[in-house]
Amino acid sequence: MIATTSTKNLTPFTQIPEYLQTIADYERQAEKHLPENTWHYLQGGAMDENSVRENLQQFQKIQLVPRLLNDLTQGSTEIEILGQKFPHPIFLAPIGHQQLFHSEGEAAAALAAEVLGSNMVLSTFTNTDMRQLKKDNPLKWFQLYWQGDREKSLALIQLAERQHFKAIVITVDSPHTGIRDRERRVFFQLPQKMQHPHTPTHIPLPEISADQHPVFNGLMQIAPKWADIEFIIAHTHLPVILKGVLHPLDAKKALDLGVKGLIISNHGGRVLDTSISPLKALQNIKAVVPQDFPLLLDGGIRRGTDIFKALALGASAVLIGRPAIYGLSVAGALGVAHVLKILKEEFEITMALMGTATVNDINKEYISQD
């Protein structure tokens, strides 16, 4: 049954209505399924939300220049990153607390990802225990938020190793949460009883004296440093990927330390407002790393053409954050699967119209920038 009477807090659909054809359709619909403060938590970003908007607009500044009459009969969206093959380059970004959006949370997202052959990056803040994800599905990476010290962080990584996760993504762009005014205005708080099987919601802060600074002497003491990344790399057999890198000098440093890939991201505009847009950062970083060094990108992907543009500028794959959660909110696993299907089909058709048979064929020659 499709509920249509109320316009707020609709129960999730069990079948997909015809009017949901695009990610924008899902965005509009998702708002109707969520409490108001949860909606603002999902949609919002840091401060004036310039980066949230810019993440979307960055793609509109790039135009496509198609090539014609190429033979595409052997076409494929398959990609390979760090020796791992993926059927297509659309991954699920790590999003915490997914039971806010649907009672089945990450379990539903994982099911959809498996069916659609999408690589899922599971957040440290998952409500679903990582042991519940299918062990023999290789399309899963684990995202680590630093646990305040090396021992606890490594313990989580070792658990992910035992569950056959294939890479560790360490998110390094948020040693402090963003100043999210919109969230504060609507008094957003996580439900008190919400379960996080792998982490406390707040890592205890070191005690500081009255003359010490709560940010620099408190929180920054338990924030990860480059030496911690080195330590993790030395203690796991999994490839380590850093998420949230925007500066070319950090990219070079990461590479030198043995980091195996980067996710170029400004955290969906949620941490530092007016931070550089991911597409610009991608180009800056692409210029200083070896050609085959994996650079992934997230932020603002809403269309198959956006995926094409990111790959043309040097991304190996992209991740979607909010779009997957729109799908989850609207129709659980079915909704996430439909969102992935929409993007995958849009991307395939874009490839066909652009005259590119394989992902490797996609490059800068197919785009024009203002």
Ligand code: FNR
């Ligand atoms: C996030 N993001 C995020 N990133 C991360 O590394 N760990 C996490 O737990 C979360 N949690 C989270 C919650 C919510 C509600 C959002 C919207 C985002 C950031 C996420 O992985 C990704 O970088 C952005 O969502 C990408 O931008 P789009 O696709 O939402 O535009």
